[in-house]
Amino acid sequence: MTITYTEAYRTAFVEYLRRGTPIRLSLKQAGITDQYVWRTRRDERVRRSHRMNDGRVFSWSDPPATGHPSDDYNCRCEAVPFVAGETEFGFHEFTTSLASSNHRWTDRDFLRHYYDGGGRAVTLLEIGHLREIAEQYAYGDGTEGAFRRLADQIADAARASGVGALSYDFGAPYDFxxxxxxxxxxxxxxxxxxxVDDRGAMLRITGETTFEFSDIFEDPLDVGIEAGGTPYPITGNWTARFSAEVTKDAGRSEYGVVGGR
Ligand SMILES: [Zn+2]
Known part of the structure; x- marks a missing residue:
């Protein structure tokens, strides 16, 4: 894919030298867009920073912080030329600021609160764990992280419900x-x-996803805990915007659990 663009770019550059035709215009006329969709191999070997790019539209002239696909050593990611209305994309983007200036709790702090906290609930933000938990869930859980799996599930839900309002709920325990x-x-x-909006052969899906984390800290080490502690809840929440265009035909789609891959 990179080569296709490179060759087209070379031709466009020659056109620019000969006739002064703007490079962008030549590329457009040749049916080559400056944009591509980042697609990973969706396995556990993919770098986390590349999982964060999966399904997003980037521009060859404006690389993301990671560089383009295959710029990195051993990267197997692909740049799929983006043609509006034909090329699938889909991604979540955090809309909550995950930054926290609070002291990051260590296992020792968890234990101290068990004995001294009187059962008072704590939030991920106040214990300095919000970003790590949200990103571990989004990009680190299982083989590829929950964001990519959710894109599949939301695409299926959109196909099932059709054009109009869409809501899709989910929940499961994860190992953090x-x-x-x-x-x-x-x-x-x-x-x-x-x-969900109709885009010919495609469905456009836009919206926001709200996530809520909950856990109870109790008997953390299973052994060696002295009596007297009080279990306490740990909670946290964050949001992310979802944007996608997927084919109506699940069998031809990169997105979906039903029918597709
Ligand atoms: Zn890669």
Missing amino acids: GDVAYSHGDGVVRGIFVGR
Whole structure:
């Protein structure tokens, strides 16, 4: 795909030198867009920073912070030329600021609160874990992270419900032990609320997804806990905007669990 663009660009550049035809115009006339959709291999080997780019539209003239697909050593990602109304895309983008200036709790802090906190609930934001939990869930869970799986599920829901308002809810426990041992399993529930519009062979899907994390800290190490502690809830929430265009025909789509891949 890169080569197609490179060759077209070379031809356009020659046109520019010979006749002064703007490069962008030549590319457009040749049916080559400056834009592409980043597509990963969707397995556990994909870099997390590249998972964050999956399904997004980028421009060859304006690379993302990661560089273009295959710029990095051993990158197997693909740049699919983007043609509006024909090329599928789909991605979530955080709309909550995940930054926190609070001290990041260590396992020791979790334990201290168990004995001294009197059961008072804490939020991920106040314990400095919001970004790690939200990003682990979005890009690190399972083989590729929840954002890509959700894109499949929302696409299926859109095909099932058709044009108009769409809401889709979900929820499951996940292993957050990589963020902090004390998290272990937490539950993330959420709901997508948006709409589906007709775009010929495609469906356009736009909306916002709200995520809610919940966990109870109790008996964290299973052994060696002295009596006297009080279990306490850990909660957190964040939002992300979802934007996609997927084919109506699930069998020809990169997005969907039903019928597709
Ligand atoms: Zn890659």
